[in-house]
Amino acid sequence: xxxxxxxxxxxxxxxxFIVGMFLASAYLTLIxxxxxxxxxxxxxxxxxxxxxxxxxxxxxxxxxxKEDIVPANVDRVLFYMASLLAFVPVIMILAVIPFGEPFxxxxxxxxPYITDLNVGLILALAFGSISIYGVIFxxxxxxxxxxxxxxxxxxxxxxGYEVALGFAMVGPLMMAxxxxxxxIVAAQDGFFGAFIWYQPIAFIVILFAILAETGRTPFDVQExxxxxxxxxxxEYSGMKFGLFPLAEWYIGTxxxxxxxxxxxxxxxxxxxIFGPLSPFVWFFLKVGMMFMFFLWVHWTLPRxxxxxxxxxxxxxxxxxxxxxxxITAFIILIKG
Amino acid sequence: MSYWIDQGKVxxxxxxxxxxxxxxxxxxxxVEIDTKHLKDFLTFLKEDPAYSFRMFIDFTVVDxxxxxxxxxxxxxxxxxxxxxxxxxxxxIEGDSLPTATDLWKGAKWAEREAWDMFxxxxxxxxxxxxxxxxxxxxxxPLRKDFPKEGIKEVYLPSLNERENIPSHDxxxxxxxxxxxxxxxxxxxxxxxxxxxxxxxxxPLHPGTHGTIWFMFDMEGExxxxxxxxxxxxxxxxxxxxxxxxxxxxxxxxxxxxYISAICSNVTYVNAVEKLLGVDPPEKAKWIRTMLCxxxxxxxxxxxxxxxxxxxxxxxxxxxxxxxREKLMDIIEGIxxxxxxxSFMRIGGVRYDLPEGAIDIVEKFIEDFPSRVRDYxxxxxxxxxxxxxxxxxxxxxxxxxxxYGLTGVMARSAGVPYDIRYIQPTDAYAEVDFEIPLGTxxxxxxxxxxxxxEMKQSVKIVHQCVDRLKRMKNDRYVATDNPxxxxxxxxxxxxxxxxxxxxxxxxxxEQAPLGEVYLSGxxxxxxxxxxxxxxxxxxxxxxxxxSGAFYNLQAFPELIRGKTVADAVALLGSIDPVVGETDx
Numbered sequence: 001x002x003x004x005x006x007x008x009x010x011x012x013x014x015x016x017f018i019v020g021m022f023l024a025s026a027y028l029t030l031i032x033x034x035x036x037x038x039x040x041x042x043x044x045x046x047x048x049x050x051x052x053x054x055x056x057x058x059x060x061x062x063x064x065x066k067e068d069i070v071p072a073n074v075d076r077v078l079f080y081m082a083s084l085l086a087f088v089p090v091i092m093i094l095a096v097i098p099f100g101e102p103f104x105x106x107x108x109x110x111x112p113y114i115t116d117l118n119v120g121l122i123l124a125l126a127f128g129s130i131s132i133y134g135v136i137f138x139x140x141x142x143x144x145x146x147x148x149x150x151x152x153x154x155x156x157x158x159x160g161y162e163v164a165l166g167f168a169m170v171g172p173l174m175m176a177x178x179x180x181x182x183x184i185v186a187a188q189d190g191f192f193g194a195f196i197w198y199q200p201i202a203f204i205v206i207l208f209a210i211l212a213e214t215g216r217t218p219f220d221v222q223e224x225x226x227x228x229x230x231x232x233x234x235e236y237s238g239m240k241f242g243l244f245p246l247a248e249w250y251i252g253t254x255x256x257x258x259x260x261x262x263x264x265x266x267x268x269x270x271x272x273i274f275g276p277l278s279p280f281v282w283f284f285l286k287v288g289m290m291f292m293f294f295l296w297v298h299w300t301l302p303r304x305x306x307x308x309x310x311x312x313x314x315x316x317x318x319x320x321x322x323x324x325x326x327i328t329a330f331i332i333l334i335k336g
Numbered sequence: 337m338s339y340w341i342d343q344g345k346v347x348x349x350x351x352x353x354x355x356x357x358x359x360x361x362x363x364x365x366x367v368e369i370d371t372k373h374l375k376d377f378l379t380f381l382k383e384d385p386a387y388s389f390r391m392f393i394d395f396t397v398v399d400x401x402x403x404x405x406x407x408x409x410x411x412x413x414x415x416x417x418x419x420x421x422x423x424x425x426x427x428i429e430g431d432s433l434p435t436a437t438d439l440w441k442g443a444k445w446a447e448r449e450a451w452d453m454f455x456x457x458x459x460x461x462x463x464x465x466x467x468x469x470x471x472x473x474x475x476x477p478l479r480k481d482f483p484k485e486g487i488k489e490v491y492l493p494s495l496n497e498r499e500n501i502p503s504h505d506x507x508x509x510x511x512x513x514x515x516x517x518x519x520x521x522x523x524x525x526x527x528x529x530x531x532x533x534x535x536x537x538x539p540l541h542p543g544t545h546g547t548i549w550f551m552f553d554m555e556g557e558x559x560x561x562x563x564x565x566x567x568x569x570x571x572x573x574x575x576x577x578x579x580x581x582x583x584x585x586x587x588x589x590x591x592x593x594y595i596s597a598i599c600s601n602v603t604y605v606n607a608v609e610k611l612l613g614v615d616p617p618e619k620a621k622w623i624r625t626m627l628c629x630x631x632x633x634x635x636x637x638x639x640x641x642x643x644x645x646x647x648x649x650x651x652x653x654x655x656x657x658x659x660r661e662k663l664m665d666i667i668e669g670i671x672x673x674x675x676x677x678s679f680m681r682i683g684g685v686r687y688d689l690p691e692g693a694i695d696i697v698e699k700f701i702e703d704f705p706s707r708v709r710d711y712x713x714x715x716x717x718x719x720x721x722x723x724x725x726x727x728x729x730x731x732x733x734x735x736x737x738x739y740g741l742t743g744v745m746a747r748s749a750g751v752p753y754d755i756r757y758i759q760p761t762d763a764y765a766e767v768d769f770e771i772p773l774g775t776x777x778x779x780x781x782x783x784x785x786x787x788x789e790m791k792q793s794v795k796i797v798h799q800c801v802d803r804l805k806r807m808k809n810d811r812y813v814a815t816d817n818p819x820x821x822x823x824x825x826x827x828x829x830x831x832x833x834x835x836x837x838x839x840x841x842x843x844x845e846q847a848p849l850g851e852v853y854l855s856g857x858x859x860x861x862x863x864x865x866x867x868x869x870x871x872x873x874x875x876x877x878x879x880x881x882s883g884a885f886y887n888l889q890a891f892p893e894l895i896r897g898k899t900v901a902d903a904v905a906l907l908g909s910i911d912p913v914v915g916e917t918d919x
Contacts, residue, residue, distance in 0.1 A: 038762055140679035145535050149557065149900070216721055217648050227900050301719045303648025305901040306557065 010072060010216075013114050017094050025250040026056035032249070032295055039299045068238035072143070078141035083240040086134025087247040089127040093255045096120035098182045100268045100279035115183070120181045121173065125166060128213065132158045132248065135232050138244070142235040150231030153221045153306045157212050160313025165209035168322035171195075171328045172263045176300065181259070185267035191246070193286075196264040201324040203264050205317050210260065212309065212329040214252040215326040217298040257290035337760040340414075341363045341422045341916055345387065353377060359673045359848035362610060366410075366423035374409075374426045375434045381413060381422070382439055389413035389422060391753075392440035392740040394853075394881040395447065397428070397454045398868055401480035407456060409433055410866065412881070416737065416751065419758055423853060432457040442740035445889045453478035453574075468567030470514040470919060471522040477575055484579055486511030523551065526563040531555040535900065539568045543646055543904050546914030548888075550903070562892040569918040577878040579846030582608045583682060583821060585878065590676035592880065593916040596635040596665070596859045598627045600916075601680040603856030605866035606761045608682050611852045612819045612845055614707055620684035625763040626697070626800035627670065627679065628856075629793040633704070634663040635859035636786045636793075640711060643783075643908035647724050652714060659707050662700055669693055682845065683820030684813025689804065698801050701794045708804040716787070723778035729894040729906040732777060740886040742860030744789070745910065748774035748781040767799045779909035788847035819845045844873020853881075860884045860911060880919050884912035 030045065032050060032145050037044025047053025070079065098113035098122075117123060132155065139151015171177060172195045176187035196203055212219040228234070233244045261267060261283065268284035304312070340363045349367065350356050356377075357368040369377050381389040391414040398408045414421050426433075433460040436443040447458045448467040455476035458464055465471065475482055486510040514522070527534060530553060537543065537550035539905045544550065547568035553561035573592065577585045589604040590597040602624050609616065614622075637656040644652035664674045670693050671677035671686070679686050715721045736746045736753070740850040744754040754771045772788035773779030815822045815833075821840050822833035847869040855864030861883020868877040887910050895903050 040651050041658065042654065145533055149535075153557075217650070220648065221901070227904050229542060299651050300714070301649065302644065302715075302718065302724060304720055305724060305899065307899065308723055320650075 028250040066238040073233040075141040082138035083243040087243045089131040139232040146228040154210045161209040161212040164317035168202040168205035188266040194266040210256045261286040391737040396879040419566040435460040468570040600629040603681040607854035621762040727778040749777035782909040885917040
């Protein structure tokens with residue numbers, strides 16, 4: 001009976017998470033468009049609903065009802081699989097992200113996370129890596145030159161930054177002494193307990209890595225529109241196309257921002273000024289700030305060349321993250 | 337100060353080459369030599385330190401059908417040391433000429449164009465294929481015996497099946513258009529695949545800003561070989577101009593470099609005025625200079641926005657377009673049309689400045705420098721911007737002379753080649769401005785130069801505004817000259833003006849026999865017009881020397897060994913407008 005209850009609970013929660021994420025990502029597009037609009041001194045979406053509040057729904061309807069063209073010479077299996085492979089793993093990372101501590105409503109204990117694994121972070125990294133296959137498959141299956149180059153570029157970039165990302169995360173992990181994201185949050189106490197004060201190098205490396213993983217502007221070589229038309233998703237259309245930016249630019253950025261917030265900014269911790277809701281408010285506020293930071297970078301900077309990006313990954317970011325591990329280990333050793 | 341070769345040197349040349357014929361029209365000096373000695377003569381002009389005509393400006397052919405020999409080759413050369421210019425002409429025996437590509441690499445495309453348009457063969461040319469038209473096209477359109485409406489020989493039955501054909505002169509026959517096989521053949525002739533993939537970049541591609549067709553033969557992302565197929569926007573302006581009066585050509589010059597239409601206008605009008613001997617009133621000159629500089633700012637803003645956009649700085653585009661919009665409004669207010677204004681007239685400008693125009697221009701140039709500072713804050717010291725632009729497409733001084741690079745391309749290599757300074761037209765002789773020069777010659781230098789040029793343009797506009805304020809009621813068009821169209825007001829009020837208007841519009845400006853070459857400093861390089869007049873109301877041959885055409889020619893050489901991402905940065909820094917390269 002208990003197992004059934006757990007299964008139903010997890011299923012319901014997963015559903016809520018997935019649907020919630022879908023809606024959230026739709027509105028993240030609106031946030032991005034509004035943000036970009038104001039950066040560029042224009043109002044952004046304005047006419048669908050109050051200040052464009054219904055714009056994401058209109059967009060979704062448009063993308064869903066568009067003609068779905070599959071070019072004649074594509075590898076169909078991979079072509080279809082690619083958009084799913086890009087999308088599903090990213091959303092699966094959500095499974096290990098805790099949004100707060102368990103709380104009780106009407107005598108029912110609710111855990112605002114799907115599972116609290118003791119290898120949560122590793123699982124998140126693993127899912128993140130799988131989503132790369134989506135991009136590479138899309139490039140390969142399209143049987144076209146621009147997507148091919150875009151996909152390979154992305155692969156080259158990601159190989160470098162996955163390594164740097166993994167090593168950079170080791171610093172906070174060593175301080176927390178656990179892979180569980182909940183325990184990492186628990187290990188950060190008070191304002192000055194946040195790991196950002198002790199792990200600034202790791203934080204910088206992770207910022208770069210997130211930009212590279214999600215393909216936001218200084219690192220958006222895989223779809224550099226001036227060079228590769230639209231990069232790896234040139235041959236896609238309709239919702240199959242829509243899934244790529246949704247997965248990369250919105251859900252990916254959101255999820256990785258959430259991980260960064262958990263690792264460095266104490267997750268949902270903060271002064272309890274919003275009553276019982278304050279963990280959630282703080283968490284989403286912090287994630288929102290991170291997300292906005294990436295938007296800000298995206299809409300300001302030019303783009304690196306692909307060899308310069310990999311150069312930064314291997315020559316700067318990887319040594320930095322390794323150095324960070326050594327320093328952290330050294331300090332932990334001295335402090336006992 | 338004339339910028340054509342002086343009499344003393346011509347005499348000396350005549351002494352060395354006794355069979356030389358010298359022609360002079362106004363100050364334009366052209367020498368004629370027979371084909372046998374042509375190569376020696378060109379080599380002599382290039383190598384001899386007393387002449388050192390090292391810079392290649394233009395090459396073209398004039399068809400004197402039906403006289404024999406029929407074709408006349410025309411070289412225009414420039415001596416950077418003496419700041420002098422010369423036209424070398426030669427009658428072509430038969431239909432072939434020795435190539436000049438071993439002297440100047442810049443002759444490569446010009447000779448291909450001559451082959452494409454006139455069917456002149458060049459012995460020793462490395463790859464003499466058509467440049468604008470497709471392989472397999474049987475005719476040479478710029479020959480005088482090629483009809484302007486084309487040779488209609490392709491039957492299009494699908495059009496014939498329509499009922500109620502709307503026009504009486506409906507013709508089911510059509511001039512040939514390239515088929516897919518033709519295009520494939522053209523592509524094969526240009527580049528043969530030696531490496532991993534051939535990446536087609538264009539004809540319609542977001543990175544090319546127009547319909548150019550680049551082909552990269554790539555090993556990984558490194559470009560080993562590159563070629564360009566031009567001609568998607570070829571409209572045969574040179575051919576069309578041969579059937580129009582001088583005034584009627586003005587709108588065509590707008591449509592060449594549509595980003596800086598007024599500059600092209602002014603250059604053309606200046607060339608025609610030189611041919612006809614018309615002197616526009618002082619006010620018109622200052623208006624022209626002011627509009628040219630506003631247009632230059634406009635063009636550079638567009639360049640800055642799109643180049644930044646190509647390199648990923650999305651917001652820059654909107655920022656520059658904000659200022660560009662203001663400029664467009666100013667130009668619209670003065671000329672009546674935003675983009676292709678056709679505002680210039682032979683002998684002046686179309687309208688007088690409207691009331692308040694000067695104030696608005698003044699307001700704009702007061703506000704503009706702070707905007708430029710914004711742009712510079714965003715890009716100049718931006719590490720990513722520097723990384724993307726530095727060491728990309730380095731041009732040397734020798735490249736400039738070899739390819740005939742002009743405009744910002746030349747100045748980035750440190751060559752002070754600016755027509756506004758070498759041969760000032762309009763009011764440029766009276767305004768004070770500086771020419772920014774580069775040191776390395778890479779894309780970053782060109783970026784800095786363009787930014788600086790915008791500031792200098794503001795300076796020039798300031799001076800123009802000051803001067804124009806004092807010329808409130810002056811005349812803006814020299815209608816007392818027999819070649820200048822009267823204003824509408826005059827046409828209505830006096831019968832003489834009406835007759836003159838009729839004559840000029842119907843028969844055209846009966847230009848004296850002669851030839852002129854006059855160029856202007858366009859934002860995209862030297863735009864030159866070589867006009868041959870045979871005493872008719874329309875140009876016998878109008879050759880347009882396009883700066884972008886010659887600048888683009890260096891592209892395949894500069895991109896070799898770089899990546900596709902560099903191609904974007906390089907193309908951005910060359911800044912061609914396809915309307916001008918193809919004409």
